[in-house]
Amino acid sequence: xxxxxxxxxxxxxxxxxxxxxxxxxxxxxxxxxxxxxxxxxxxxxxxxxxxxxxxxxxxxxxxxxxxxxxxxxxxxxxxxxxxxxxxxxxxxxxxxxxxxxxxxxxxxxxxxxxxxxxxxxxxxxxxxxxxxxxxxxxxxxxxxxxxxxxxxxxxxxxxxxxxxxxxxx
Amino acid sequence: xxxxxxxxxxxxxxxxxxxxxxxxxxxxxxxxxxxxxxxxxxxxxxxxxxxxxxxxxxxxxxxxxxxxxxxxxxxxxxxxxxxxxxxxxxxxxxxxxxxxxxxxxxxxxxxxxxxxxxxxxxxxxxxxxxxxxxxxxxxxxxxxxxxxxxxxxxxxxxxxxxxxxxxxxxxxxxxxxxxxxxxxxxxxxxxxxxxxxxxxxxxxxxxxxxxxxxxxxxxxxxxxxxxxxxxxxxxxxxxxxxxxxxxxxxxxxxxxxxxxxxxxxxxxxxxxxxxxxxxxxxxxxxxxxxxxxxxxxxxxxxxxxxxxxxxxxxxxxxxxxxxxxxxxxxxxxxxxxxxxxxxxxxxxxxxxxxxxxxxxxxxxxxxxxxxxxxxxxxxxxxxxxxxxxxxxxxxxxxxxxxxxxxxxxxxxxxxxxxxxxxxxxxxxxxxxxxxxxxxxxxxxxxxxxxxxxxxxxxxxxxxxxxxxxxxxxxxxxxxxxxxxxxxxxxxxxxxxxxxxxxxxxxxxxxxxxxxxxxxxxxxxxxxxxxxxxxxxxxxxxxxxxxxxxxxxxxxxxxxxxxxxxxxxxxxxxxxxxxxxxxxxxxxxxxxxxxxxxxxxxxxxxxxxxxxx
Numbered sequence: 146x147x148x149x150x151x152x153x154x155x156x157x158x159x160x161x162x163x164x165x166x167x168x169x170x171x172x173x174x175x176x177x178x179x180x181x182x183x184x185x186x187x188x189x190x191x192x193x194x195x196x197x198x199x200x201x202x203x204x205x206x207x208x209x210x211x212x213x214x215x216x217x218x219x220x221x222x223x224x225x226x227x228x229x230x231x232x233x234x235x236x237x238x239x240x241x242x243x244x245x246x247x248x249x250x251x252x253x254x255x256x257x258x259x260x261x262x263x264x265x266x267x268x269x270x271x272x273x274x275x276x277x278x279x280x281x282x283x284x285x286x287x288x289x290x291x292x293x294x295x296x297x298x299x300x301x302x303x304x305x306x307x308x309x310x311x312x313x314x
Numbered sequence: 315x316x317x318x319x320x321x322x323x324x325x326x327x328x329x330x331x332x333x334x335x336x337x338x339x340x341x342x343x344x345x346x347x348x349x350x351x352x353x354x355x356x357x358x359x360x361x362x363x364x365x366x367x368x369x370x371x372x373x374x375x376x377x378x379x380x381x382x383x384x385x386x387x388x389x390x391x392x393x394x395x396x397x398x399x400x401x402x403x404x405x406x407x408x409x410x411x412x413x414x415x416x417x418x419x420x421x422x423x424x425x426x427x428x429x430x431x432x433x434x435x436x437x438x439x440x441x442x443x444x445x446x447x448x449x450x451x452x453x454x455x456x457x458x459x460x461x462x463x464x465x466x467x468x469x470x471x472x473x474x475x476x477x478x479x480x481x482x483x484x485x486x487x488x489x490x491x492x493x494x495x496x497x498x499x500x501x502x503x504x505x506x507x508x509x510x511x512x513x514x515x516x517x518x519x520x521x522x523x524x525x526x527x528x529x530x531x532x533x534x535x536x537x538x539x540x541x542x543x544x545x546x547x548x549x550x551x552x553x554x555x556x557x558x559x560x561x562x563x564x565x566x567x568x569x570x571x572x573x574x575x576x577x578x579x580x581x582x583x584x585x586x587x588x589x590x591x592x593x594x595x596x597x598x599x600x601x602x603x604x605x606x607x608x609x610x611x612x613x614x615x616x617x618x619x620x621x622x623x624x625x626x627x628x629x630x631x632x633x634x635x636x637x638x639x640x641x642x643x644x645x646x647x648x649x650x651x652x653x654x655x656x657x658x659x660x661x662x663x664x665x666x667x668x669x670x671x672x673x674x675x676x677x678x679x680x681x682x683x684x685x686x687x688x689x690x691x692x693x694x695x696x697x698x699x700x701x702x703x704x705x706x707x708x709x710x711x712x713x714x715x716x717x718x719x720x721x722x723x724x725x726x727x728x729x730x731x732x733x734x735x736x737x738x739x740x741x742x743x744x745x746x747x748x749x750x751x752x753x754x755x756x757x758x759x760x761x762x763x764x765x766x767x768x769x770x771x772x773x774x775x776x777x778x779x780x781x782x783x784x785x786x787x788x789x790x791x792x793x794x795x796x797x798x799x800x801x802x803x804x805x806x807x808x809x810x811x812x813x814x815x816x817x818x819x820x821x822x823x824x825x826x827x828x829x830x831x832x833x834x835x836x837x838x839x840x841x842x843x844x845x846x847x848x849x850x851x852x853x854x855x856x857x858x859x860x861x862x863x864x865x866x867x868x869x870x871x872x873x874x875x876x877x878x879x880x881x882x883x884x885x886x887x888x889x890x891x892x893x894x895x896x897x898x899x900x901x902x903x904x905x906x907x908x909x910x911x912x913x914x915x916x917x918x919x920x921x922x923x924x925x926x
Contacts, residue, residue: 228537233614240650289383
């Protein structure tokens with residue numbers, strides 16, 4: 146059974162495979178760890194097809210910046226309920242490095258953190274199967290936002306305060 | 315205008331305020347037509363063409379008022395937490411999952427029961443809010459609350475399943491418990507004399523409110539390595555302990571006189587007390603939020619997450635060194651400031667509008683203590699402070715007296731103080747970081763009758779800034795982290811020093827006490843600090859001297875081995891003996907310690923116990 150995930154506010158079957166899942170499937174869009182990507186970068190580029198890389202919390206997003214144009218997906222892993230580096234990774238990727246592909250939250254992802262993740266820039270979420278069907282509603286927990294952020298994963302832009310970014314004003 | 319009419323007018327102004335949006339809308343725009351059929355006096359006042367003056371005569375609270383954004387967000391937060399609590403009680407959330415959620419709503423599981431910490435943004439309360447807190451203390455708790463060193467209030471006995479209802483009641487009076495615990499940006503604290511102190515460069519409260527809003531539900535900074543506390547001050551004296559905060563924001567003027575901030579980082583107490591260092595000497599004010607985001611982002615990405623005791627920003631700043639930390643923050647800021655939040659001049663004006671001075675009367679400065687009783691004169695001297703407006707004083711309400719835990723207040727005392735605030739201080743009350751309350755705008759001529767009422771209610775202990783105005787955490791009686799009791803030590807000290815002539819002769823003296831090394835009682839920055847330690851299952855106390863929390867902040871030095879509980883008062887007595895013998899004119903205890911070093915104090919304390 147394919148993995149289900151929440152993407153752009155809808156539950157969908159995942160069309161991506163992790164390398165460990167991809168044996169015998171040469172054409173599928175493929176998600177690699179950063180070290181898999183770095184160790185055999187030329188092989189993966191030669192393979193062609195859509196590629197994604199998942200960052201661990203300690204990885205600097207700058208490690209991927211030279212390759213962002215080649216990547217259709219970047220993931221950030223949340224190692225546990227107190228992990229928070231992925232939020233900064235996501236904002237940097239979206240707002241500073243202008244990554245426009247799929248930004249996926251993996252690892253410990255629960256509906257209670259979804260709106261924060263979506264406001265930081267994640268637009269897809271690997272949730273436990275028990276949570277996924279009710280999760281989309283969590284994206285509308287709040288009707289307003291105090292602070293600017295990219296809101297890339299929200300179905301609607303939130304109304305914000307006047308100290309919004311000059312760029313989005 | 316009598317009080318009932320004042321109420322009615324203010325209420326209708328509040329309604330008008332809702333109808334018209336924020337106060338600022340009214341300041342900025344031309345008078346608007348009220349809704350058809352509206353007969354509201356507030357509208358009429360506004361349409362009279364002279365409404366600004368009238369607002370100042372009738373508007374009761376010089377404080378931020380929620381608009382539709384704030385109201386909606388707080389109510390949505392209550393709904394979110396109600397659902398989370400329900401899922402936890404139904405077994406759908408694990409203890410650990412729920413822990414992270416409840417902490418971000420101020421809910422701890424303590425020794426006896428949950429503890430709910432309610433935010434008092436930068437220490438400012440309206441009379442209506444204080445009354446609501448009193449009601450909550452009565453109906454959901456055991457009839458009292460506890461004001462903390464971060465200007466918040468804690469309830470020690472709520473029931474978990476009732477917490478969502480408490481939060482809903484708080485939302486009705488524009489209050490919440492959002493981010494009062496957990497590894498996120500906590501309540502922004504400030505100077506309790508903001509707006510009234512003669513030594514103020516600029517009122518910090520509009521900036522505190524800006525930071526409150528910006529930090530609330532910040533998508534990037536809600537799961538930080540550890541808690542994060544910001545203090546803002548705008549006066550020469552630092553009354554907010556900003557040098558021992560994760561970030562201190564000081565309002566300053568640039569070389570050309572332009573408004574801005576000095577930004578400090580890396581201060582903190584706890585196991586590893588450190589004084590904050592300057593990251594940026596001058597930040598133009600429009601960049602405050604983008605710069606804070608740069609500081610927070612460096613911390614969020616680089617701060618340690620492998621060891622809770624090394625996870626505060628102070629450890630990061632110390633391990634990198636301030637120069638390298640500054641370099642990283644500045645580089646991050648250069649990269650992101652153009653797209654970051656920008657505080658416009660219009661927004662500064664809008665927020666300042668909420669804190670416009672109340673309608674002071676034109677009064678001469680008087681000498682209200684002249685010819686009055688010794689007791690009143692002592693109270694007036696110690697429990698009131700200078701006010702920048704002639705004829706007014708700021709009045710402290712001491713929450714320190716024997717037999718009561720420092721910062722504790724009963725439900726009926728809260729209601730009384732709310733009434734007194736309405737009668738004497740424009741309906742506003744402040745919480746000080748020294749766990750007292752303050753009525754900021756009292757007419758000097760009314761001080762005597764105010765004192766009489768406070769004295770009858772047990773709220774006029776004339777001890778602000780003196781030995782018995784101790785700061786203490788809840789200690790082992792309530793807190794599951796504590797090694798030792800702090801409340802009964804405070805009582806032992808109060809019992810030992812009950813001669814007010816002696817206490818006044820000692821002058822300014824700050825005793826601060828924590829029940830464990832987490833330092834909630836700020837013992838490191840007490841002139842005398844007392845730390846509860848566990849010694850083979852017994853409660854012992856380590857004494858430090860020479861700490862200070864103000865603009866000349868310093869960390870106290872340990873005088874020697876810890877002492878048993880019963881010896882704490884005598885140890886303090888010996889320290890004070892040395893001071894009295896060796897002080898120079900006008901010298902505070904702190905100054906004498908700084909001049910002499912700890913040696914003579916140490917010798918007296920331990921020679922005495924060796925001889926005993």
